[in-house]
Amino acid sequence: MATRKTIYLDNASTSAVRMEVLDSMLPYFIEEFGNPDSIHAMGKPGRDAVKRARESLAKMINADPDEIYMTSGGSESNSWAIRSAVTGPRAKGRHVIVSSIEHHSIINACEYIRKLGLDVTYIPVDPSGLVDPAEVERAIRPDTAIISVMTANNEIGTIEPIKEIGEVARRHGVLFHTDAVQAYGQVDIDVRRDNIDLLSASSHKLGGPKGVGLLYIRKGVRLDPLIHGGEQERGIRGGTTNVPGVVGFGKAAELALADMEERAEKERTLRDHLIGRVLNEIPYSRLNGDRERRLPSNANFSFDHIEGESILMSMNMAGICISTGSACASGSLDPSHVLLALGLPHETAHGSLRFSIPSDTTMEDIDHAVDVLRDTVERLRSLSPLYDDFLRSQKGEA
Template identity: 50%
Template sequence: MKRIYFDHSATTPVDEEVAKLMLEYMTEKFGNPSSIHSFGREVHKAVDEARNHVAALIGANANEIFFTSGGTEADNLALKGVALANRKKGNHIITTAIEHHAILHTCEYLEKQGFSITYLPVDEHARVKIEDVRNAVTDQTILISVMFANNEVGTIQPITEISEIAKEKGIYFHTDAVQAVGNYPIDVKELNLDLLTLSGHKFHGPKGVGALYVRRGVRIESVQQGGGQERSIRPGTENVPGIIGLGKAAEIAKRDMEKKIAHITALRDKLTTGIRERISDIKLNGHPTIRMPGNVNFSFSYVEGESLLLNLDLKGIAASSGSACTSGSLDPSHVLLAMGLTHEVAHGSLRISLGRGNTAEDIDYCLTVLPEIIERLRSMSPLSSTSTMAENNPCSSCHKH
């Protein structure tokens, strides 16, 4: 059976060049970078080279990159670190209702520590309004944290405009760019960013490693204590193979960025057009044009997302849904609800996230099986007109071969 991976927003396969280099630093070059002997010095130099590659990918200076265990730790360090270091100046943080849970749960924690959090709403395309950001600022605001691109619907936020407000008001600005870095061009200097989060496994690097960009001069405290690694901002023996892999993935991403974006954008447009032509009663979620190149997110009326995913999986297609039922919750996506979708429509969502390894043939196959699956599931729904027709005429569901 044909197997197609359409879930690159969740994770990506590790690049062969990355895996090969990582193995070398697991077996042959295994020294501790803090050691002063030749084994340690050799690895320390490689870690510095990796830091340079990560910095180059986002237009930063190497000494502004701090390696972490991934996006979640980097988000925690950004929010808690800035909050702790600047609490004498103020206790107010601004974010949005559609952030990743690494941000939302960290904000909830900070609320319990006495900080005040404003969760900004978004419009029907999952975009925050600039006037809402400006109106939310108070004399106690110390940080604004707005994600670069949404992980579910792909919408890209007005980062430049938000950074201008932050700079004008003397407020630090952090963006969770986990979905964007390595998949979309970003320059932290041009965007006037103070802090940025990235994660290796979103652009063909290994899982369990990420980084936080902290602009030189930003007041931030460590949230854990230990040795002096990462200039004491993130102490602990470095995950050398992970860091080396992250650096190589960053080097490849920068090299191939333009070609990759052109490839997956063409596939995205082909898939979006095909779904619209073949399936009725649908809604494209996210901004129609200001979105990540590989993100396709539709809601299908009268269809449950989990059933859709299982049926696609039986056909060899791996995708994801906007409903969290598979994680033990019956609640639909907080992102889709914040956009104004009803529970019923949000439950019928499908996210297809494309990657560099996908082909036009993959899209053709999906456009063959997806309409058939939607029609079959709707025929079983008590709310669907297709179901009503099938009840009145038991053979009506067999009119196509």
């Protein structure tokens, strides 16, 4: 009997490098390997390639190329934005406002600065994961230095009202940062329209290589370096430029921008089919996150009376790769802080799964995944005495 192919539905954790991206990178490993900061002739090809990549990365969000600063990824960019805003010599205040469902790189950076004696306010979200801009405005103090709210949540896919929050920040003269790691190349972002001062993005979420990201810094905003070194990135981010990585990131952004609308439409069709089948065919399941304002490829579910880890392992044995949430928290036994912020009880939050759909997924793949999921949930519940007790209580039995 032939082995069925692996079905990968965890694109929010990382995506496959596109072949065009790999092809664009290869010359800068061997043929044009020179340091782009070298003055001699071997440095020029890499320097020119990085310049072109920076232009592509800026075009995605309507920024200027010289507002794009290269980093090692989204976590570095997030830490740089938060820490520099309140701990550096140029810090304008000692208070940070973030949403309660931010990525761990934001949450942990905030916990770090709290240990330094600085203040953090966590804004709650509604049951669908949306931040209320009015709540953000009420939290602003005279010493508020920065507001950080992600463009789209990495677990539940909810897309936040970034433009409105940016307007609040701009009105009060507070820096506004958004973690756009999941949204960059997936949804329309315009840093001018959306009043964004700082924005983080990561290459490996949109078909680029791992280990490279960016921080958009609006002209006029000055941050202190997170990494000290030479004069790379206009003197504020030290370290030899990762030319192949930057080139690959630029190519991935160019490709993502070109097919964003078509790709999003296909992913929405697959996602909505997935959501419909799960909610209709699996009892005591719920969709987490806003039904309409969500990333095209994201579907996050909770299943009562069952552990998400058990479902995940069974699905993995069937060749279907999904996630219980953020890859950065995969070693934790605690339920997702995002799902708890939505108001889910601990036991329900423990029974949650995230599907994030690559654009080359087929409807057959989705149907097979749902078939396996339905059978898995039914089998695992049949082994649970707690589920039996629940069913008896629903029937009014003692």
